[in-house]
Amino acid sequence: MPPPILQNLLRKTPSVAPILNRGVLAVTGSHSTEFLNGLLSSSVREPVRNRYSSFLHAQGRVMYDVFLYAATNGYFLEYDSRASEAPPLLSYLKRHxxxxxxxxxNMADEYDIWAAWGSSEDTQWETGRQWDWARSGAIEPVWNATHDWPWGTREGIIHDRRAVGMGSRLLVKKGTQPQAIATHDIVSSDEYVLHRIMHGVPEGIHDIPPMQSFPMDSNLDVMGAVDFRKGCYVGQELTVRTYHTGVIRKRILPVTIHKPAQEICEDPPLQFPHNLDLKPVSVNPDRQGPRPRGTGKLLSTHKGVGLALLRMEHVSGVQQGDLRLEFEVSNAGDKTSTWIASPWWPDWWPQEPQQRVESEVDPSSDL
Structure with missing residues (x-):
């Protein structure tokens, strides 16, 4: 969970914020559900319902993380519309x-996307969930079948179940404001970025670089965007093979960004450059074993916290006091400054079952 010293970053009042750089497509027609089910990494079945999902490349890398809003005779599809290495989504869909x-x-000129969080209305539907763990380390949420559809059934409103406490996602006609403004403070889009960083939720091309990121490395499995048991879809082969026979070695986690001699940054920049290397540095002279390999990547940042793609062995090293993760930022006059990124696990993150941990240790176990 967030270090106690960071608790003042969390807003204490209900808030609503516009989400920038989001495109909206309408996918309608009698075959719309079947069409999307063949392309998306999660199951899309009748009846038409809200959900979170992703489009994968044929080699199993993420192109877009998306929300589907149930609509008359189909869906509204929300995605990061900024240019990237991925093919434009509209043309990609039309090819299929x-x-x-x-x-x-293309409905981007007709709709905006907002997020609302912090009120009882934003959380009253939040129910407990169980988790299905694969031997590879992949994790799926298991929703209670006796409760309502987890992503909600109201038109234009999605229950954001990517993490506990995320609130709701709103599809709003352009030129109007969401009804939530009557009970929520309107805040900037940067406050929404901070909100999802503090909850450990990656989103869009800066956190999930298109054509580079794997779905489980980017937590799409934990956030409910991947179905490992559905039929054929683009990118399925590598994804399912990783689930059954691979090992998840990386995850995206929130980090505190600070100077080497500080616990938190006393005067942090609003943002740091994206995609900076996080290098593991040994701080324990008695540490045994090989030199730590690889680097992490710094993703979205705001007010001294951020998200980072990290190797699990590096996270364990930091938690044990053996390593710290450093990155450098260029300053004026060709000087550089060194910063530390200290990871933590979000408080909603599923706890690994003890029986699974024991089976990893005991080679005689059949589990």
Whole structure:
């Protein structure tokens, strides 16, 4: 969970914020559900329902993380619309239509995306969940079948179940404001970025670089965007093989960013450059074993906290006091400054079952 010293970063009042750089497509027609089910990493079945998912490349890397809003005769599809290495989503979908009875339209000029969090209305639907662990380290949320659909059924409103406490996601007609403004403070989009960083939720091209990121490394499994048991979809082969026979060696975690002699940054920049290398540095002279390999990557940052793609062995080393993760930032006059990124596990993160831990240790176990 966040270090206690960071608790003052969390807003204490209900808040609503616009989310920038989000495109909206309408995918409608009698074959829209079947069409999307063949392309998305999660199951898309009748009836038409809200959900979170992703489009993968044929080699199993993420192109887009997306939200689907149930609509008349189909879906509104929300995604990061900024240019990237991934093919434009509209043209990508149109290439796959073939003879399907599907119509795809760009609706970005008609809708905006907002997020609301912090009120009882934003959390009253929040129910407990169980977790399904694979031997590889992949994790899936298991929703209680006796409760309502986890992502909500109201038109234009998605229960953001990527993490506990994220609130709701709102599809709003352009030129209007969400109804939540009557009970929520309107805050900037940067406050939303801070909100999801503090909850350990990656989103969009800066956190999940298109054509580079694997879904489990980016926590898409934990956030409910991957179904490992559905039929064929683009990118399925590598994803399912990793689930059954691979090992998840990286995860995206929140980090505190500070100077070497500080616990937190006393006067942090609003943002640091994206994609900086986080290098593991040994701080325990008695540490045994090989030199730590590889680096992490710093992703979104705001007000001295951020998200980072980290090797699990580095996280363990930091927790044991053997390592720290450093990065350098260029300053004026060709000077550089050294910073530390200290990771923590979000308080909602699933706890590994003890029986699974014991089976990893005991080679005679059949589990």
């Amino acid at each position: 239509v073939l003879r399907s009875k599907v119509k795809i339209r």
